[in-house]
Amino acid sequence: MHFSTFNKNLESWQGNSLILGLVEGDIETQLEKIKFVIDPNLLLKKIIQKKFKGEKAKTLSFEFLDQRLENLSIIGLGKLEDIKKNDIINSLSDIIRKYVDKDEKISILLPWQLINSEEEINHIAGAARLSVYKDNRFNSKRNDEDILKEIEFLDLKKYEKINFKDTESICEGVELARRLVAAPPNSLTPLEMSIQASQIAREHGLEIKILDRKECEDLGMGAYLSVAKGSDLEPKFIHLTLRAKEPTKEKIAFVGKGLTFDSGGYNLKVGASQIEMMKYDMGGSAAVLGAAKALGALKPKGLEIHFIVAACENMINGSAVHPGDVVTASNGKTIEINNTDAEGRLTLADALTYASNLKPNTIIDLATLTGAIVVALGNDVAGFWSNNIDLAKDLKKASAEMGEELWQMPLQKSYKEGLKSHIADIKNTGPRAGGSITAALFLEEFFDNEINWAHIDIAGTCWTDKNKGINPSGATGFGVKTLIQLIRNKANNY
Numbered sequence: 001m002h003f004s005t006f007n008k009n010l011e012s013w014q015g016n017s018l019i020l021g022l023v024e025g026d027i028e029t030q031l032e033k034i035k036f037v038i039d040p041n042l043l044l045k046k047i048i049q050k051k052f053k054g055e056k057a058k059t060l061s062f063e064f065l066d067q068r069l070e071n072l073s074i075i076g077l078g079k080l081e082d083i084k085k086n087d088i089i090n091s092l093s094d095i096i097r098k099y100v101d102k103d104e105k106i107s108i109l110l111p112w113q114l115i116n117s118e119e120e121i122n123h124i125a126g127a128a129r130l131s132v133y134k135d136n137r138f139n140s141k142r143n144d145e146d147i148l149k150e151i152e153f154l155d156l157k158k159y160e161k162i163n164f165k166d167t168e169s170i171c172e173g174v175e176l177a178r179r180l181v182a183a184p185p186n187s188l189t190p191l192e193m194s195i196q197a198s199q200i201a202r203e204h205g206l207e208i209k210i211l212d213r214k215e216c217e218d219l220g221m222g223a224y225l226s227v228a229k230g231s232d233l234e235p236k237f238i239h240l241t242l243r244a245k246e247p248t249k250e251k252i253a254f255v256g257k258g259l260t261f262d263s264g265g266y267n268l269k270v271g272a273s274q275i276e277m278m279k280y281d282m283g284g285s286a287a288v289l290g291a292a293k294a295l296g297a298l299k300p301k302g303l304e305i306h307f308i309v310a311a312c313e314n315m316i317n318g319s320a321v322h323p324g325d326v327v328t329a330s331n332g333k334t335i336e337i338n339n340t341d342a343e344g345r346l347t348l349a350d351a352l353t354y355a356s357n358l359k360p361n362t363i364i365d366l367a368t369l370t371g372a373i374v375v376a377l378g379n380d381v382a383g384f385w386s387n388n389i390d391l392a393k394d395l396k397k398a399s400a401e402m403g404e405e406l407w408q409m410p411l412q413k414s415y416k417e418g419l420k421s422h423i424a425d426i427k428n429t430g431p432r433a434g435g436s437i438t439a440a441l442f443l444e445e446f447f448d449n450e451i452n453w454a455h456i457d458i459a460g461t462c463w464t465d466k467n468k469g470i471n472p473s474g475a476t477g478f479g480v481k482t483l484i485q486l487i488r489n490k491a492n493n494y
């Protein structure tokens with residue numbers, strides 16, 4: 001997919017498919033612009049027939065056999081004075097998706113004078129591209145020829161020399177995350193994840209370290225390795241480092257849960273627990289690797305960024321961990337595993353300890369950690385916890401700027417009680433009530449608490465069945481954009 005622009009008069013424009021944005025009011029004058037590609041009287045008649053006046057979120061689609069233009073979609077933008085960027089994005093997203101298999105190029109003509117900056121146009125462009133993302137890797141009858149390849153913006157005028165390069169890098173990061181999440185568990189194994197990480201390293205000059213089981217044993221990662229024990233697949237501990245050319249002003253570590261499949265282990269997922277969806281239990285690590293790919297291209301100034309994934313599968317065999325086992329994490333703490341399905345936090349325990357030992361200023365982990373967060377916040381909002389007010393602020397700001405919704409949850413200290421074990425320092429599972437909070441409290445035991453930390457539970461947001469907004473049904477790539485924006489905001493301050 002690529003972006004292009006066309007700023008000449010439409011008389012010399014070549015194309016078949018157009019999306020046109022109209023504001024509420026004088027439709028006739030607004031149609032002037034496209035008079036070269038379609039008879040404006042005919043179009044006006046059809047628009048009046050449909051009683052369309054440019055109302056917000058109203059849309060029309062036409063096919064013409066006898067005009068230069070073959071396909072036209074019109075989106076209503078509402079009243080001039082209260083047009084918001086996000087309304088434009090929402091209408092545009094749902095309409096542009098219709099063009100995925102229709103044409104090679106879709107052109108977009110909006111009243112650009114209403115749009116305030118190159119940055120806003122870039123947001124709209126990024127949203128358009130992510131809305132038409134299509135994954136046909138696993139379809140034997142796929143035909144790559146018939147797929148949308150170009151999004152063209154018409155009549156950008158004062159933004160004639162606009163640069164879409166950063167947006168392209170961001171989209172590529174989100175798309176990588178989507179591909180990783182959607183890949184089935186027999187395709188995206190821990191080994192394959194490490195291969196993908198190596199590719200990012202090669203492509204963008206990041207340092208990479210991949211630790212095998214033996215090396216993790218040597219570091220005492222008993223929590224992580226206990227999860228991997230029941231699988232025939234080797235665990236892979238992945239560590240990418242992106243160093244800026246400039247002296248380091250701040251060191252940041254991103255940590256992602258990387259369960260390429262979560263069967264639950266001996267606490268097997270049964271009933272309505274959707275075991276068949278648990279390929280997406282590596283959504284956190286997908287976000288981290290997606291951000292690594294994008295940031296590798298963006299090269300933010302003055303920062304040293306670490307990307308860490310303890311990848312493995314949670315499976316069952318004769319050597320799998322027993323419910324009730326006690327294991328020792330790499331920071332020396334002992335854990336009673338009272339539920340093998342609370343495995344993500346075990347892998348994160350050692351990944352967070354590893355990150356902590358790098359002595360970063362900030363650690364952010366992302367994980368499809370609990371069903372409880374899905375119950376609490378549903379599928380459109382991710383929950384996050386933080387031990388630092390400024391980091392929480394920065395995260396909220398970054399996510400709001402990129403259209404990913406986060407809601408802060410409490411690190412309720414009184415709930416630590418629920419993680420008390422009779423035999424070990426801590427147990428991995430608390431009571432059902434407040435399950436996503438005790439999960440966050442568990443994580444807090446595994447890094448130096450002087451470090452600013454945030455944990456984002458994306459169990460509800462990393463996948464969608466709704467086909468709405470910028471997310472076609474399937475993997476959303478949630479988190480990538482927030483991580484990138486957090487870094488861009490920091491780098492801009494240096």
Ligand code: BES
Pocket residue numbers: 262264281339341342343344368369370371372374429430435459460
């Ligand atoms: N990967 C799951 C969490 C999950 C559930 C993600 C639903 C996406 C959708 C996690 O490993 C898990 O199984 N958590 C358990 C924890 C419980 C045993 C304390 C859960 O949420 O049920």
Ligand code: MN
Pocket residue numbers: 262264340341342343344
């Ligand atoms: Mn689980």
Ligand code: ZN
Pocket residue numbers: 259262281341343344368369
């Ligand atoms: Zn899991």
